[in-house]
Each structure stands twice: as structure tokens, then as C-alpha cells.
Amino acid sequence: MRVVVQKLISGGSGLASVNGKTVFIPYAAVGDELEIEIVKTYPDYLEAKIVKIITPSKDRALPLCPVFGLCGGCQWQHLSSETQLHWKREILLEAFERIAHMKRDDIEAKIALTLPSPKQWHYRNRIQLHVDSKERLGFYRPRSKEVVEFEKCYIADERLNEQLQKEREYFRKRGKGVALRLDESEASFLQINSEQNQVLRKTLIEWVNALPHRRVVELYAGEGNFSFEIAKKASEVIAVEVDKRAVDSAQKKAFQEKRAQLHFYAAEAAEVEQFVQGEVDLLVLDPPRKGAFEALEAIVKVAPSFMIYVSCNPSTLARDIAWLQKHGYMFQKSLPIDMFPQTHHIESMTLLKKLKKLKKLPVDNEKALT
Numbered sequence: 001m002r003v004v005v006q007k008l009i010s011g012g013s014g015l016a017s018v019n020g021k022t023v024f025i026p027y028a029a030v031g032d033e034l035e036i037e038i039v040k041t042y043p044d045y046l047e048a049k050i051v052k053i054i055t056p057s058k059d060r061a062l063p064l065c066p067v068f069g070l071c072g073g074c075q076w077q078h079l080s081s082e083t084q085l086h087w088k089r090e091i092l093l094e095a096f097e098r099i100a101h102m103k104r105d106d107i108e109a110k111i112a113l114t115l116p117s118p119k120q121w122h123y124r125n126r127i128q129l130h131v132d133s134k135e136r137l138g139f140y141r142p143r144s145k146e147v148v149e150f151e152k153c154y155i156a157d158e159r160l161n162e163q164l165q166k167e168r169e170y171f172r173k174r175g176k177g178v179a180l181r182l183d184e185s186e187a188s189f190l191q192i193n194s195e196q197n198q199v200l201r202k203t204l205i206e207w208v209n210a211l212p213h214r215r216v217v218e219l220y221a222g223e224g225n226f227s228f229e230i231a232k233k234a235s236e237v238i239a240v241e242v243d244k245r246a247v248d249s250a251q252k253k254a255f256q257e258k259r260a261q262l263h264f265y266a267a268e269a270a271e272v273e274q275f276v277q278g279e280v281d282l283l284v285l286d287p288p289r290k291g292a293f294e295a296l297e298a299i300v301k302v303a304p305s306f307m308i309y310v311s312c313n314p315s316t317l318a319r320d321i322a323w324l325q326k327h328g329y330m331f332q333k334s335l336p337i338d339m340f341p342q343t344h345h346i347e348s349m350t351l352l353k354k355l356k357k358l359k360k361l362p363v364d365n366e367k368a369l370t
Helices: 081-098 104-110 158-174 194-209 227-231 244-256 269-275 293-302 314-326 365-369
Strands: 002-004 014-018 021-025 033-041 045-055 126-131 137-140 147-149 178-181 215-219 236-241 262-266 282-285 306-311 329-337 347-354
Touching: 002 014, 014 033, 021 033, 081 104, 081 314, 081 329, 104 329, 126 158, 137 158, 158 178, 194 227, 194 282, 194 306, 194 329, 194 347, 215 227, 215 269, 215 293, 227 236, 227 244, 227 262, 236 244, 236 269, 244 262, 269 293, 282 293, 293 314, 306 314, 314 329, 314 347
Parallel strands: 021 045, 215 236, 215 282, 236 262, 282 306
Antiparallel strands: 002 033, 014 021, 033 045, 126 137, 126 178, 137 147, 306 347, 329 347
């Protein structure tokens, strides 16, 4: 069965059409002419695998990793860096169209080109290794618990690869998974790409400087990845994080640095109201992949004049923006960020502005989205 790949989609697969039905093809590139085999059939779409590349796309690149396609760590090593950046922007834009029901003509000029990573390879500061019953040490195959062994990981920091080489046999004999990491903090979520995280922080502060920022609230604050930089600019920063160990660590650092204007609270994001009295100029949030839906009603009640939403999932970002736009906030601009080169994952930063009069909140938050 022959197809030509039309575009890339969220999740990283290529999209083609077979007899009027959509088919998703992992490890494809736009413009590929492929011979494929259907591996799964669903009511609305098909899944296929590549049997043969008949005519390769001009967007293709030679993968560095010998287990690329077997290991589940990377999905896009077969694409050039320029192609990855293009499609990360396009997938973000499409999520706004499809989920938030925003018109492309209205928003395309407001979505910047994808911010590239300083490193395309060897950028990860941590990896999670698995061991199976046969003492194979490595990463899982896609959608599987089968372990794929490798000599080195081409997106992991070389220091992690060196540690793996030294301790490989010990990890195997342990018989259980192990996390290798360069940083010493285990209290909370930290970005896996340290150098791009520095770029992200710098860019966020540039956005903050261009906005009113006397009083700032931050949700999903972690150990203060953004908080300490914001506190250098703001008169008061209220940072909320559910992980108490992260909050304890951040509070200790704030005390050591004499950041009296920076206040950390251990609580759910949806509980933010109890820590805020009076007007808020800016709210910054950086939720996990599931998004911030459970906190949106509380955010609207806090009523910040501006909002910077840092996201690692375009779909939940678009869902949350759809709700916020119904309840008094307007999309201003968005910046896709390549935090995870060689993968389909997309980081982004989006600015929203409060309308002069907020819309009345519905009784049922869930119903408001439908």
C-alpha cells in the first residue's frame, strides 16, 4: 500500500490518507512516498508502519543513534533541525485552531518562530533506565515494557553516558531501574535541558519587564525556577507549589538570598486565592502535561491583569486557553520553544491579557468547556 505523507501531527507521526481514511505513520516525513502496512484499525483512523521508503522527503536527516526507531526516547532524529522547528510551531498553531477554535488568520502572526535549543544533542541532564528479567539495561520500546539496550544515548549529557559506562554491570545486577541525573535536587520537577532552560528564563524575564509586574503570582512554582528571577524585578512574588519538599528548599534559598519579597506556599494551585489579597499585575504558571484546568476558576477569581502560561503540552494549553477566553482573557502572543530536540515534545510560552470586565464564572467549571 503506497501513500504520500501530508503533514506531521501531535505525537510526532506523519499523516496520510488511504481510501479516504486518515492513517498515522511513525518516523515519517512530509513528502515521503512510502510503502506501508496497516498495524491497527480504529473507527476514525488507522495506524501503520513503514515497510519501505520509496521516495524520501527532502526534510529527512540521517539519525545518529543506531537504535533510533527501536528505542522510545526519540521520535524525530530522522528529521532535519529546521524541519523539527517548523513543525513544532505548526503543531502548536494547529492545537490553537482545533481545540481553542482560534482562526489561523487571527493568530498566525502572533506565534513566533520556534526558539531553537543551544544544543541539538547531548542536552538531557537526567535519564531513566530500566532493567528487565533478562538483565537488559536501557530504555523502553515505544508503547512497550520491552527494554532496548544501547551503548550511549545521543540526547543525554556525555557525563551521564560516562557514568553509565562505568556502572552498567552494577545497574544490570541490581535488577531494577535507575535514574541518572546531573543535578542534586530531587524535590521537584526540573527542566531536563539546562541550557535551554536558561534561555527560557531569560525570555520570560524579558516578557515580564514589558508588563506591569509590581505584584506577581506564580503557580506550579517548583523550587523557584522562575520565582527568583522574577523577584529581582517585582516588589512581591507569591509562589505556590504542591510539593512540600520543593517549597522547603525554595524557602531556604529565599532566606539565604534575603529575598523578603518572595513568599512560597505549599498548596494546590487551585488554592491560590487564600494567599492573595488585592490586585495582581501578573500571574505566571508552568503546569505539568495535564495542564491547569483544575486551577482556572481560582485564577480568574484572582484576576491578574496579565498571564504568562508556560506549557509542555499544546493540547492542554489550547484547552485551558479556550476556557480562559470564555471568561475574560484574550490571547496576545505565543512562543514555541524547542526544549526537547529530536523528539515531538513542544514547550511554549503564551501571553494573555485580561479584558476590562471579566465575564461571570459559571457554576460548573466542567460544563463551561463543553
